[in-house]
Amino acid sequence: MATEHGTGPRVLRPEEWDRWYENLVRAFGGGPGSPEERELDRSLTEFDRTLAVWDGDVCVGTAGAFGFRMTVPGGALVPAAGVTMVSVAATHRRRGVLTSMMRRQLDDVRGWGEPLAVLTASEPAIYGRFGYGAATYRLGAEIDTSRVTLARPAGTDDVRLRYAAPADVLDECEAVYAALVPRRPGMLARQPGWERVGLNDPESRRGGASPLQCVLAERDGAVTGYARYRTRLGWGASGHDGTVTLEELAALDPASDAALWGFLCGIDLMSTLTVRGRPVDDAWQYLVSDIRRCRPTLRDDCHLRLVDVGAALQARTYQAPVDVVLEVEDAFCPWNTGRWRLSGDTKGASCGRTEEAADLALSVRELGTAYLGGVSLLSLARAGLVRELRPGALAEASVAFGSPVAPWLPHGF
Known part of the structure; x- marks a missing residue:
């Protein structure tokens, strides 16, 4: 995918890191930082998971995705792409740079077999349109x-x-x-x-x-x-x-x-x-x-997105028995759109495609918000963001999705 001006996102080369990093620092309004901070940031950069957008030889967009593992309800560690260092040069705003990076990144995350993507948002309003919902608070x-x-x-x-x-x-x-x-x-x-x-x-x-x-x-x-x-x-x-x-x-x-x-x-x-x-x-x-x-x-703290709805819902457990068909809408990652039957309890879960009638309808953003158990589906329904299609399904699913311990992201990235 090409942006309006310049090439589309591509993987960052190690020799390009300094120019890439300078664009990132400028976009966040900061100074050069200490040499120690710069060295640490470079050492943590996973180059094969880091993207850059160029206009000629000028870097105008940056994005990375650390290869993390995140605890989900039930205690399992699930692969999660830690989206980070996302910036667009002020000279190139509203030209499709960010959308092109988010598109490429989520395609990559899916290809890596990681069912979750997570980020901390400097501006929370940006990421909802890409399917991220605020899943933890601090x-x-x-x-x-x-x-x-x-x-x-x-x-x-x-x-x-x-x-x-x-x-x-x-x-x-x-x-x-x-x-x-x-x-x-x-x-x-x-x-x-x-x-x-x-x-x-x-x-x-x-x-x-x-x-x-x-x-x-x-x-x-x-x-x-x-x-x-x-x-x-x-x-x-x-x-x-x-x-x-x-x-x-x-x-x-x-x-x-x-x-x-x-x-x-x-x-x-x-x-x-x-x-x-x-x-x-x-x-x-x-x-x-x-x-x-x-x-x-x-x-708000951690914003979470389900990259693979079936794999993500199957990876966690549920604090009460649940058997529900979810009608999921996902315009940005259409492979998630459709009906999914989730069956689970405290021991495990299964989730797969189905043609059965839906019990609840929601977008992938609301599913991400509720995924770690810190925000209830019932609360989202009261805001008009989840629709109950079978009487009783909302209460059943809301209890099941909850967590007895509040979810928490221990540090930023």
Whole structure:
């Protein structure tokens, strides 16, 4: 496919990466970044999964797709293309560049046999027309630690905390993260090289705060959790007014989790704990003495698309028995359009083409929104986005598609 001006998307060559990257940085309004960040981005680039659009020798469009595996309800790890680094030069907007890249990319993802595509959207309005729906949300907070206390569940006093240099305990932290991956839909298994992302600590990212710090939680001699964070000292008319910014926290049990949160809320000379990108059901919300003084915020995070409806629906389990025929509309990937019979329960599922009468009608975008169990089909129906064609089918499917644990994307890409 050719765009209005220039050639259509093609796979990026390694020798073209610098020009490709410069177009990407310009499109996102950023500076050149640190040499360390640039080197990390290049090392993670999967060239055979990365696209560029050229107008002559000028790069005017970029898009990539990392080869991830994502946890789905039931705990299975499913291949998912992590769509990333999508940009169009401001000189070439509204010329079909983005559509051509999305078309080529989804064709490629289908050819790779990956049933899901996921992304985080700088502008959420862009991707709905390509079939992506907001499937996970992330929680933020500004916790007034000078006025908020945390309860301490049983076993918290048995947790030992110790400081450690982040790079020195990377393996221990990664082991904790890996153990948590199958427990929550939306989590990504770390691909080789991605463990470096959590240690990326250029001074340009600190905003006047300290270098990255780390504290470990231990029980019976084993590492059971960790927190990576920064501190920024501040002083006001009333005295100290410092801020702790949490970068990452993971824990294997409630006591270790509570001990880490208690530590972050009790650091000397700090009066605010800034939290970003946490699960919407994060346990700290139920331990704090005053949730209002935590100023929680919510925003969309992972946008998900079913590239292969049958394979995707069959890959997960369902928390209640379900036997339903879905009438799916997918204008951008027409191979998904039609009726699919889904039968499943907590042990597994099957999904295939059928000529039977449909029970529910929806677009692939709504199916992606509901896929990880964080948004109910019933809620989408109340918005007029899902139609019930057989009485009772909506309630049955809505319960089955749910997840007892909120889906969460642990980091961007």
